[in-house]
Amino acid sequence: MFRFLLSARWLGFLLFVLVLAGVCTRLGFWQIHKLDARLDRNQVITKHFAAAPVDLTEALPAGQKVDERTEWTRVKAVGTYDEEHQVTVKFTTRDGAPGADVVTPLVLTSGDAVLVDRGWIATANNMTKPDVPAAPSGTVTVEGWLRKDNGAGDDAVKPVDGQVRAVSSVGMADSVPYDLRPGYVNLKKQVPAAGDALAAEPKPELGQGPHFFYALQWWFFALLAVVGYFWFARAEAKERRAPTRVDGFAPKPDVPVAP
Numbered sequence: 409m410f411r412f413l414l415s416a417r418w419l420g421f422l423l424f425v426l427v428l429a430g431v432c433t434r435l436g437f438w439q440i441h442k443l444d445a446r447l448d449r450n451q452v453i454t455k456h457f458a459a460a461p462v463d464l465t466e467a468l469p470a471g472q473k474v475d476e477r478t479e480w481t482r483v484k485a486v487g488t489y490d491e492e493h494q495v496t497v498k499f500t501t502r503d504g505a506p507g508a509d510v511v512t513p514l515v516l517t518s519g520d521a522v523l524v525d526r527g528w529i530a531t532a533n534n535m536t537k538p539d540v541p542a543a544p545s546g547t548v549t550v551e552g553w554l555r556k557d558n559g560a561g562d563d564a565v566k567p568v569d570g571q572v573r574a575v576s577s578v579g580m581a582d583s584v585p586y587d588l589r590p591g592y593v594n595l596k597k598q599v600p601a602a603g604d605a606l607a608a609e610p611k612p613e614l615g616q617g618p619h620f621f622y623a624l625q626w627w628f629f630a631l632l633a634v635v636g637y638f639w640f641a642r643a644e645a646k647e648r649r650a651p652t653r654v655d656g657f658a659p660k661p662d663v664p665v666a667p
Contacts, residue, residue, distance in 0.1 A: 410645055418641070425637040429630040436626035443619035449476070450614045456480040457611070461551050464522060464589070474556045474591030480612070483593060484551045485522060487514040489543035493584045495567045496538060497525075497575060502607065506533035510540050510606055511575055511592065513584055514550060521584065523577055523592035524550055527606025537570055541604035548600065552593040 412418060457480070464485040467478060490513045497509035507530045513521040531538040558565060558574035565572055565579025572579065577588040594609040 410641065412644060412648065413641060421640075422637065425633050429633045432626045432630035432633065436623040436630070439619045439623035439626065443616060443623070446617055446619065452476065453480045453612055453614060456482055456553065464516070464593070465518070467554065468589055468591070470520075470589075472590070474554050479554055479556050479591075481554045482551070482596075483554055484549065485514060485516060485593070486547060486549050487516040487521070488547055489513070489524075489545075490515050490521065490584070491543055493580075494540070494543075495570050495572050495580070496540065498531075498535070498571050498573060499533075500528060502528055502530075505530055507531050508538055508571075509575070509609075511572075512543050513580075513586075513588070514548070514593075515586060520587040520589060522589045523575060523580060524552070525555075525575060525592055525594050525609060526602070527595060527608050529606055535571075541602060541606060544598060544600045544602050546600075548598055550593065550595055550598045552595045552597075555592050555594055557591055 461482040461484040464483045467481045467483045494512040500509050507528050509528050510526045511523050512526055514524045515521045557576040560574040564574045565576035567583050575592050577590050
C-alpha cells in the first residue's frame with residue numbers, strides 16, 4: 409500500500425521534510441541559547457548595579473578592554489570635559505522620537521581620557537549637527553556604568569563633521585590628542601551638574617525577551633513539517649486504494665459481458 413514512498417518523488421519529499429525539520433529544530437535551540445545568554449547577562453547587570461561605584465582605574469586598568477565580565481560595572485572618574493573633540497551619535501531614538509547622543513571625552517588626571525555618553529537630545533531627523541548644551545567646566549566627577557565599544561565598521565565609528573553613528577574608543581582614537589581608555593561610560597550623574605541636563609541613558613531592560621516563544625514557534629514548524637509528510641502520504645495511499653475520476657465520480661466496477 410505504501411510502496412509508492414520508495415519512488416524518487418516521495419524520497420525527495422522525505423529528504424526535504426527532514427532537512428526542513430532539522431533546520432527548524434536547530435533554530436529553536438539557537439533561540440534557547442540566546443535566552444540563556446540573556447539570562448546570564450541579566451545576572452551580570454544585576455550584580456554590578458547592586459554594587460557601589462568603583463574608581464575607573466580600578467575597574468578598567470590600563471590595557472584591559474571592557475568585556476562581558478566588566479561591562480555594566482558602575483564606575484566613577486574625575487577629570488575635565490574636552491568639548492573640542494565632542495561628537496554626537498546621530499539617528500538615535502527615544503520612544504520613537506529622533507535625536508542624538510552626546511559623547512564627550514573626559515580627560516583624567518593621568519593624562520588619558522575616557523569617552524562619556526552624557527545623554528540624549530531631541531533633534532530633527534536629518535544630517536544636521538545639533539546644538540548641544542555645554543558640559544560643566546573645570547574638574548568634574550562623573551558616575552555611570554561601563555559599556556563595550558561598538559563593533560561597527562569605520563564608516564560608523566570614525567567622526568565625520570563631529571558626528572558618528574556608533575560609539576567606539578577605537579574609532580575615536582585618531583581624532584583626539586591623547587590615549588583613550590577602551591569602551592565608554594554611560595553617565596548617570598555628575599558633580600557639578602550641567603546647566604541644561606541631557607536625557608540620561610535608561611537602565612537596560614532585564615526581561616527574558618521573546619526567545620522562548622520563538623523557540624516554541626520553530627519547534628512547532630518542525631513538527632508541522634513531519635506531520636504534513638505523513639498526512640500527505642496517508643492521503644496518497646487513500647487515493648490509490650479508491651481512485652477518483654477527474655470529474656469527481658468514482659469509476660464503475662467491471663461488469664461481466666453477457667454471452
